[in-house]
Amino acid sequence: IKKHILFLNFRLSGTKYGCGIGGCGACTVMISTYDPVAKQIQHRPANSCLLPICSLHGAAVTTVEGVGSIKTRIHPIQERLAKCHGSQCGFCTPGMVMSIYALLRNHAEPSMEQIISALDGNLCRCTGYRPIIDSYRSFAREPTCCQLRGTGQCCLDQEECVCSSSTGDQTHSGLCNPEFPPMDPTQEFIFPPELMRMAQEQLRTLIFHGKRTTWISPTSLNELLELKAKYPKAPLVVGNTSVELKKTHHDAYHPIILHPVRIPEMYVVSSTDDGLVIGAACCLAQLRDILMEAVPKLPEEKTKIYQALLQHLRTLAGEQIRSMASLGGHIVSRGSNWDLNPVLSVGKSVLNLASEDGKRQVLLNDQFLAGCEHADIKPKEVIVSVLIPYSMKDDFISAFRQAESQKNALSIVNSGMRVLFSPGTDIIADLSILYGGIGSTTLSARKSCEKLIGRQWNDQMLSEACKLVLEEIFLPSSAPGGRVEYRRTLLVSFLFRFYLEVLHGLHQMVRTVYVLGFNSKYVYAELSQEKMSALVMLPSGVPQGVQIYQDVDSGQSPQDPVGRPIMHQSGIKHATGEAVYIDDIRPVDGELSLAVVTSIRAHAKIISIDASEALRVPGVVDVVTARDVPGENGKDEQAYAEEKVICVGQIICAVVAESVTQAKCGAEKVKIVYEDLEPILTIEVTICLLFLDAIKHKSYITEERKIEKGDIEKGFESADEIIEGELHVGGQEHFYLETNSVLVIPRVEDKEMDVYVSTQHATDVQELVASALNLQSNKIMCHVKRVGGAFGGKITKPSLFAVIAAVAANKTGRPVRFVLERNMDMLITGGRHPFFGKYKVSERRSLADDYFWDRLYIFFILLKIFLTKILLGSGYVKTKFRIGWGKKKGGRFHFWLNLVLTIRQGKGL
Numbered sequence: 001i002k003k004h005i006l007f008l009n010f011r012l013s014g015t016k017y018g019c020g021i022g023g024c025g026a027c028t029v030m031i032s033t034y035d036p037v038a039k040q041i042q043h044r045p046a047n048s049c050l051l052p053i054c055s056l057h058g059a060a061v062t063t064v065e066g067v068g069s070i071k072t073r074i075h076p077i078q079e080r081l082a083k084c085h086g087s088q089c090g091f092c093t094p095g096m097v098m099s100i101y102a103l104l105r106n107h108a109e110p111s112m113e114q115i116i117s118a119l120d121g122n123l124c125r126c127t128g129y130r131p132i133i134d135s136y137r138s139f140a141r142e143p144t145c146c147q148l149r150g151t152g153q154c155c156l157d158q159e160e161c162v163c164s165s166s167t168g169d170q171t172h173s174g175l176c177n178p179e180f181p182p183m184d185p186t187q188e189f190i191f192p193p194e195l196m197r198m199a200q201e202q203l204r205t206l207i208f209h210g211k212r213t214t215w216i217s218p219t220s221l222n223e224l225l226e227l228k229a230k231y232p233k234a235p236l237v238v239g240n241t242s243v244e245l246k247k248t249h250h251d252a253y254h255p256i257i258l259h260p261v262r263i264p265e266m267y268v269v270s271s272t273d274d275g276l277v278i279g280a281a282c283c284l285a286q287l288r289d290i291l292m293e294a295v296p297k298l299p300e301e302k303t304k305i306y307q308a309l310l311q312h313l314r315t316l317a318g319e320q321i322r323s324m325a326s327l328g329g330h331i332v333s334r335g336s337n338w339d340l341n342p343v344l345s346v347g348k349s350v351l352n353l354a355s356e357d358g359k360r361q362v363l364l365n366d367q368f369l370a371g372c373e374h375a376d377i378k379p380k381e382v383i384v385s386v387l388i389p390y391s392m393k394d395d396f397i398s399a400f401r402q403a404e405s406q407k408n409a410l411s412i413v414n415s416g417m418r419v420l421f422s423p424g425t426d427i428i429a430d431l432s433i434l435y436g437g438i439g440s441t442t443l444s445a446r447k448s449c450e451k452l453i454g455r456q457w458n459d460q461m462l463s464e465a466c467k468l469v470l471e472e473i474f475l476p477s478s479a480p481g482g483r484v485e486y487r488r489t490l491l492v493s494f495l496f497r498f499y500l501e502v503l504h505g506l507h508q509m510v511r512t513v514y515v516l517g518f519n520s521k522y523v524y525a526e527l528s529q530e531k532m533s534a535l536v537m538l539p540s541g542v543p544q545g546v547q548i549y550q551d552v553d554s555g556q557s558p559q560d561p562v563g564r565p566i567m568h569q570s571g572i573k574h575a576t577g578e579a580v581y582i583d584d585i586r587p588v589d590g591e592l593s594l595a596v597v598t599s600i601r602a603h604a605k606i607i608s609i610d611a612s613e614a615l616r617v618p619g620v621v622d623v624v625t626a627r628d629v630p631g632e633n634g635k636d637e638q639a640y641a642e643e644k645v646i647c648v649g650q651i652i653c654a655v656v657a658e659s660v661t662q663a664k665c666g667a668e669k670v671k672i673v674y675e676d677l678e679p680i681l682t683i684e685v686t687i688c689l690l691f692l693d694a695i696k697h698k699s700y701i702t703e704e705r706k707i708e709k710g711d712i713e714k715g716f717e718s719a720d721e722i723i724e725g726e727l728h729v730g731g732q733e734h735f736y737l738e739t740n741s742v743l744v745i746p747r748v749e750d751k752e753m754d755v756y757v758s759t760q761h762a763t764d765v766q767e768l769v770a771s772a773l774n775l776q777s778n779k780i781m782c783h784v785k786r787v788g789g790a791f792g793g794k795i796t797k798p799s800l801f802a803v804i805a806a807v808a809a810n811k812t813g814r815p816v817r818f819v820l821e822r823n824m825d826m827l828i829t830g831g832r833h834p835f836f837g838k839y840k841v842s843e844r845r846s847l848a849d850d851y852f853w854d855r856l857y858i859f860f861i862l863l864k865i866f867l868t869k870i871l872l873g874s875g876y877v878k879t880k881f882r883i884g885w886g887k888k889k890g891g892r893f894h895f896w897l898n899l900v901l902t903i904r905q906g907k908g909l
């Protein structure tokens with residue numbers, strides 16, 4: 001359910017749209033369903049941006065509006081978040097509320113671990129997670145007092161000695177707020193009884209026909225198998241987390257979709273002699289809960305694969321994705337860096353398949369993961385369930401993943417490793433090592449493992465194993481995804497860690513070793529402290545932190561806010577979803593949506609723009625280009641590209657239509673003919689001599705800047721030491737949670753226009769729009785109620801977006817809304833650009849102190865700012881300077897900071 005469905009059909013604007021691909025949690029809603037077999041209501045959080053609307057038949061959807069509102073009743077979750085200062089721009093806040101709401105509907109008194117894990121999938125770019133976690137700590141079953149005194153007494157307890165700050169003033173924590181009303185579960189909405197009845201009676205196949213797609217939800221396995229035989233190419237959509245991503249990135253579309261969520265066999269959970277059998281439609285959160293329940297009940301030696309899986313299930317994505325994504329979908333979609341597959345494979349899991357032709361079993365091995373035809377499932381087959389076997393006494397299984405953050409980040413490299421020893425010995429009987437994130441599929445070090453069978457588990461074996469693995473799992477320097485050296489290092493780092501983990505495990509057992517042809521009993525020595533340190537897990541517990549509020553002077557005027565912890569004025573509105581951002585403004589009469597056509601060339605002449613096909617798309621009203629700009633077409637940058645494009649992602653023209661979908665469809669049909677010009681790809685030639693070099697071609701954004709102080713020649717001549725060097729600062733993307741958005745409404749009188757825009761620089765918007773339309777500035781009313789995050793990224797770019805929309809509104813005479821999707825925002829806005837500078841500094845020591853810098857001459861600093869940004873993976877290169885935070889200020893600030901740090905480091909200061 002995309003935002004515009006909730007918004008246009010139900011006028012619900014609380015659910016936010018941050019990324020559109022399940023990554024930020026701003027769109028979290030709660031989905032409640034009734035299981036007629038277990039007679040249970042299930043509540044789960046979900047990323048609405050990935051939820052197909054047809055999947056919601058029979059489900060109750062709770063959005064933030066259903067939790068509480070200023071007009072009716074504010075829910076304690078909303079109140080506490082606002083009062084504990086858990087929101088700043090507030091764009092992430094409804095998502096945070098929904099994640100915790102879904103948790104509390106399932107667990108009235110959750111543990112802190114559950115609270116943290118419920119928020120795994122929610123990003124906040126402004127507030128910092130401490131106050132957010134603090135506000136929800138108050139729902140935890142563990143004591144919630146701030147523990148500020150360390151005496152177990154609450155900071156608010158006046159009879160105890162009062163906490164004091166270094167200045168002697170009284171302090172208290174924001175956490176121990178006596179005003180919080182208790183949570184009363186009886187006040188929550190009940191699951192609609194009609195949906196309960198529907199679930200019990202629902203024995204019919206559901207079919208939804210759309211313009212392009214038919215959605216079929218069968219009720220029995222036989223029916224599913226018949227459908228799969230009839231439509232072998234039709235995907236089985238369960239969580240839709242993988243299918244939707246492919247749709248977004250590769251524009252894949254499916255005429256038939258099968259939705260197998262009403263088939264009981266696909267939810268089976270049973271324990272057999274060989275292991276646990278889990279239904280393929282069970283979601284990953286269910287799998288986690290099943291394993292968590294099973295592990296303590298089983299002998300430890302049987303649970304090694306389950307423990308390895310649990311390790312990943314605690315960090316994989318966020319709780320929303322874990323609650324949507326299914327085990328079967330995870331296995332079949334086989335993303336190279338999906339975490340569970342390498343572990344399931346080394347643990348020798350078995351897929352129970354079914355088709356019209358009957359049942360069969362397939363091993364989830366490396367060949368299956370590589371997609372080898374003979375080992376794969378057939379198009380007519382479905383996975384009904386997965387057997388995850390028990391491990392054995394002489395088994396060791398480990399799971400590894402390295403990601404940019406511990407949770408909610410795809411792994412850069414992951415791995416599953418298993419060694420089986422001959423009974424009672426340290427001789428390798430079987431070894432499997434699989435890596436994800438290296439190639440396009442999960443890769444196996446099969447040959448290396450075969451060579452190591454029969455070897456003892458010792459240092460020599462490890463050296464050999466590292467050599468073999470690096471030879472077998474080859475990563476060319478041009479491998480997609482970059483970071484080649486890092487990923488190669490991870491291959492052996494994981495192996496080394498596995499080696500130590502196994503050694504540590506062997507220490508706990510008595511082994512038989514063969515020495516000079518004799519068997520002898522042997523107990524492995526415990527690892528040295530240094531080696532043990534490699535086994536320490538990253539702390540994943542509850543973050544600790546407390547904010548202290550200092551009481552203000554009793555004489556301070558009640559009107560004076562200084563020093564008082566005052567709740568954000570919009571805090572409650574953020575938490576109830578009633579704070580209105582640009583995309584939440586209700587559609588105005590005659591409003592059009594706008595989509596842009598951007599350059600796919602780095603540097604090229606625009607030979608022609610053919611909009612004829614776009615104009616034939618139903619709903620498309622017009623196509624707007626630079627020729628339609630009556631006045632100035634931008635200031636530092638052109639709003640619409642004129643004769644040539646100077647980067648990938650530069651806006652060339654805009655399509656305005658009655659709906660977003662029609663505008664996007666029209667934009668896809670615009671044909672542009674380019675004549676390529678040579679692009680400049682690097683600041684200076686380093687590795688690839690084929691690239692043009694900005695320095696050589698004097699391609700600077702601004703004039704060359706030099707800072708010179710003192711008599712340079714003399715200074716260098718008399719210097720005791722000269723430090724000289726170069727400094728590179730890489731480019732960065734801005735990530736405000738609310739994408740760039742603008743709504744332009746032409747007024748009836750005097751060509752005036754209202755511009756509602758998410759910007760940090762309203763004056764610039766006003767000036768640029770006025771000059772683009774050849775109007776006086778006072779004719780342009782720029783409205784900025786709030787901004788959903790900006791961080792400098794909304795200083796200059798929104799003005800250009802406003803010009804784009806205003807020119808379209810001027811041409812059509814109708815209001816125009818232009819809200820960028822995340823991928824377009826990332827593509828079009830350039831972020832903070834890379835910097836390159838050269839410096840030369842001389843030092844003269846004082847006579848008094850040999851190492852004291854009595855004078856630091858910065859004689860010559862050359863700062864060059866360049867127009868370079870390489871779009872990794874796409875093969876295209878932007879050669880344009882993109883104005884980022886504080887125009888060039890942000891980058892310059894970073895540059896100077898880095899320079900000072902470099903010099904300090906060099907001098908050991």
Ligand SMILES: Cc1cc2nc3c(=O)[nH]c(=O)nc-3n(C[C@H](O)[C@H](O)[C@H](O)COP(=O)(O)OP(=O)(O)OC[C@H]3O[C@@H](n4cnc5c(N)ncnc54)[C@H](O)[C@@H]3O)c2cc1C
Nearest residue numbers: 235236238239240241242243317326328329330338339383
């Ligand atoms: C934001 C985000 C973050 C993520 N982070 C991680 C992460 O950190 N680690 C990780 O490992 N993964 C991660 N993933 C990937 C996620 O694990 C997979 O997308 C998910 O497991 C796929 O399951 P699904 O039910 O959504 O599959 P769907 O998208 O519904 O289906 C995927 C494919 O599986 C097929 N299929 C589904 N069920 C069956 C069946 N029973 N029989 C035959 N074919 C079937 C479908 O035909 C389809 O081709 C992430 C995904 C997203 C969107």
Ligand code: FES
Nearest residue numbers: 018019020025049
């Ligand atoms: S997770 Fe849905 S918008 Fe980001």
Ligand code: FES
Nearest residue numbers: 088089090124125
């Ligand atoms: S307050 Fe969380 S993103 Fe701004």
